[in-house]
Amino acid sequence: MINRRTLLGLLASTTLSVRIAAASSKSSPAAALDTPGGLPDKPRRVDLAAMGRMPGKRGGTIRMLIGGQRDIRLMPIYGYARLIGYDEALNLQPDILESFETTEDRIFTFRIRQGHCWSDGSEFTTEDFRFCWEDIYNNRELHRGGIPTDLRVDDRAPVFEILDKWTVRYSWHAPNPDFLAQLAAPSPLKLAMPAAYLKQFHARYQDPETLAKLCKKYRVENWSDLQLKMSRTNRPENPDLPTHDPWRNTTEPPASQFVFVRNPYFHRVDENGTQLPYIDRVLLNSSSADIIAAKAGAGESDLQLMNIDFADYTFLKSAEDRFPIKVNLWKRTQGSRIALLPNLNCNDEVWRLLLRDVRVRRALSLAIDRTEINKAVFYGLAHESANSILPESPLFKPEYARAWAAYDPEEANRLLDEAGLPRTHPHGIRSLPDGRPATIIVENAGENNFESDVLELIADHWREIGIKLFSHSSQRDLFRKRVIGGEAIMSVFQGLDNGVPTADMPPRELAPTADDQLQWPVWGLHYLSGGSDGHPPDMPEAIELVDLMRAWRRASTFAEREAIWHRMLQRFTDQVFTIGIVNAALQPVVRSSRLRNMPDKGLFGFDPTSYLGVYLPDTFWLEEEV
Incomplete structure (x- = not known):
């Protein structure tokens, strides 16, 4: 029987994978990338110079390896577009929101960026917050227990108010100090959903006959299952679901490769006003988890964090001499590695x-x-x-x-x-x-x-x-x-x-x-x-x-x-x-030697850094091959 280390060496020695990888990275951008987009009136400006990085240029494709279809759930975590999010110092700041105000940790007022759109071009307004609150959380067929526990204080729900088209407010009778942290989490509390798209699957807005046809088409038993399936964001399996993430999925499962393309309405820009993300496409290629380290060491991944571990570090580091990759060690943030x-x-x-x-x-x-x-x-x-x-x-x-x-x-x-x-x-x-x-x-x-x-x-x-x-x-x-x-x-x-x-x-x-x-x-x-x-x-x-x-x-x-x-x-x-x-165990992180703006050192963990999330992978860019 071939052991794992022998397998790593055998796979790393072949040049076929490198030729395949090179062909993939030079493929032409998908037609979806040419879709006209737009920015909010006041986009979020990322000061790269202050972060010790440099402005880049748009274009290119990066490849990542996943252990199976369910791992596409990593993309919303990596992309880390949140109403409010952490920066690298773990300070909270508005991201999708233009601003937020808090009073006594119990009254929270959120201001939306005017002109901001979902990835399909539909307008992002307080209607998306109302839909989530009224038609999802307060609908007993969708939420049998009523308002989620995370939105309750002393088992009491907040008062939800729409102040105008761009402003909403949540008010509790007592402090709710973890509310903002829940919004910044790797799997965040949802407050807004793309109403214009999701209303077609909701019994309040769609006629029963059409809903019955949609249930049959998507193989679910009733409209509530249909709504939940089509609105799932933690595993972005519905290519039509609008998003605020830097890249959106274009591939319907099952598939061996998932193609995520740039969101043409993404809300961040660099200090020069260039819309992010810089990278055009992210390809997620499924592979057996046991050989992902070998493939990453053979240059088949431009960015790899998952399905590799410290035991692979020596092999991966030695592969730097043979393939155009760079291997760094980040510190794991779990309270105990095991x-x-x-x-x-x-x-x-x-x-x-x-x-x-x-x-x-x-x-x-x-x-x-x-x-x-x-x-x-x-x-x-x-x-x-x-x-x-x-x-x-x-x-x-x-x-x-x-x-x-x-x-x-x-x-x-x-x-x-x-x-x-x-x-x-x-x-x-x-x-x-x-x-x-x-x-x-x-x-x-x-x-x-x-x-x-x-x-x-x-x-x-x-x-x-x-x-x-x-x-x-x-x-x-x-x-x-x-x-x-x-x-x-x-x-x-x-x-x-x-x-x-x-x-x-x-x-x-x-x-x-x-x-x-x-x-x-x-x-x-x-x-x-x-x-x-x-x-x-x-x-x-x-x-x-x-x-x-x-x-x-x-x-x-x-x-x-x-x-x-x-x-x-x-x-x-x-x-x-x-x-x-x-x-404080160490985690290998593999990247293409052409990939810029990715830190050499970082904290690796799910919460609160969302793995890559707080380091803003939308600011990573590919240098041209020499």
């Missing part, structure tokens, strides 16, 4: 009670030799840490990173003895209260090769304290179902998404607030659903975190929010609700 997540909602009653005992969680963390893992898997370049925030965050304190993260098997053994787990089985394996051997099966999605290496090392560490560890891989959807359904005792995944928060960012990851938090998914579902699903937490420490999260949402000053963040970080790390291993 973390163990004890399922406090698992169905196994014995393990559920044990995992809710903080002594057991602390012991499992203390038994891990993070230095060995760092050296063996991350070449000693990561930082050994609990699952917590990074020094780049203004909220960072060393004690959060150190919490129960030292290697101390003696203390781990003492805690497990104290928790009532005696060593009565062969080879010193401990016994559970019901007599079973203390065996933990760690579920994983099988998407990262290094996970198995880390788990093998942890299995050796835990055996020394009388715990047996086995791993079980399954496809991601099944993996999540097993965890949410309580079938998994423990899982392995990355740690906190946002390891570089500010006090103005919501601390929701530190409390049970979502069903994708694998350490307490049922409690998270209860919060996410507004109490209509799941179960409320019944652990005092978890209840405290939810109360603190709600207190943060009511806080009216920065000092109050900062204090709450620190209380939550202290509780979250001291209680070891998740077991972090290392953070």
